[in-house]
Amino acid sequence: MIYDGVTEKLSPQKCRLSSLTYAAPIYVTVDYTSTVRGKKQESTEKDVVIGRMPIMLRSCSCVLYGKDEEQLAKLGECPLDPEGYFVVNGTEKVISIQEKLSKNRIIIDTDDKGCVQASVISSSEKTKSKTIVKMEKEKIYLVLNMFKSKVPIMIAMKAMGMESDQEVVQMLGREPCFSALLLPSIEECANLKVYTQHQALEFLESDKMLNVFSYFSGPVEKGARALSILRDIFLPNVPVHQHNFRKNAYMLQ
Template sequence: MEIDQLPDGDLFTHQRLRAGEQAAAEALLGANGKNLSDPIPTVEDKWQLLPAFLRVKGLVKQHIDSFNYFIEVDIKKIVKANELVTSDIDPRFYLKYTGIRVGRPERTDADAANRMITPHECRLRDLTYSAPVVVDIEYTRGKSRVIRKGVPIGRMPIMLRSSHCVLTGSNDEEMARMHECPLDPGGYFIVRGTEKVILVQEQMSKNRIIVNTDTKGFINAGVLSSTQELKSNTY
């Protein structure tokens, strides 16, 4: 995620979080008499960074940050890039998306008195922990221009502990009231009552020149060329 892609409010929050993470890392390393700018001479010293990384970043923070960026920034960019729909038959007709928002998780029952839903209830009732997606649109009807706000277009699964999750910001007492474990890091979805997680896979970059050093110290370059028809390695 590049900082210059974030809006002003998100940029301030991002910088504040980065500063907090750096301060926490410095505190952890300072206990051993080390600093973040110190060189790391041995493999044993590098392994000492792992507990500090897990305590500062955790195992799922990259998933949560990525999902938050998608529903708060990326989805708006996608709609902005495809905001105008025109008609080939009647050039006077158009439909324009002027905004999009992802709501909070809620029940879909028509007669529900309390609209808020928790992940625990979704697990018990085989439901999807999701939130409505609404858009603001502008279109023509005859010779008049019509503007509508908050038109629902679908639902989106919400990642647990993300910015739109009901668990975010809850203390231990509130978590217990919702039958959730305070130690649960989140970073996964609940789809039809089943917990789903996105697995991260590491693959060699395709169609890019990779420069590295072999076991004998020689520098070599290689590229994995890939198309729909064939794949080839060149060194």
């Protein structure tokens, strides 16, 4: 650092006190090519400064690297400071690490109660939503923020047109273990007296289930709200053509 015409070695503490950025110059070698009177001429210029890059404290390029406690104290640093940050305009700055979940990828984990669940953040050009399928007390449920409470999986399947329990089981697999897995959910659906697609859509549109009415504008037919949610909000990355939800049902399974 050149300060008042005097070259002085830069340290993080001096940068803090002088509101400077603790940085190092970036040097490059530039090759020039030009043509003069039909003749090609080449020249090279070394150590051209194209900018400055902040240095992380205690990195291998930092003056604090490898210093013991006594040497750190002489440089105005606390030996207990883990460093790993930058000094920009005299202010200490850190790089925050952010984790972002991948879109349209199923993630298997457990919730706060220890229940196994599969979640996916589905995204299309127009819509983005999170869908959760969880198992609770041997029953499987669909969780979608457009509904006030969790939806029994068999009701969701019937609402998408899969009215036959046998068809749903065969979509999952023909082995007896799959039918045993879905049996509690099938019994729950029967106890709620939901057997057809129309009944399933009515159940989803009941006051205790449907969460957002403002999503829809103007009068709509009965069952259209729930059907629209299943078509546009539930797994929006899977297109639905002519109310054929079979691809969505396969992904739900």
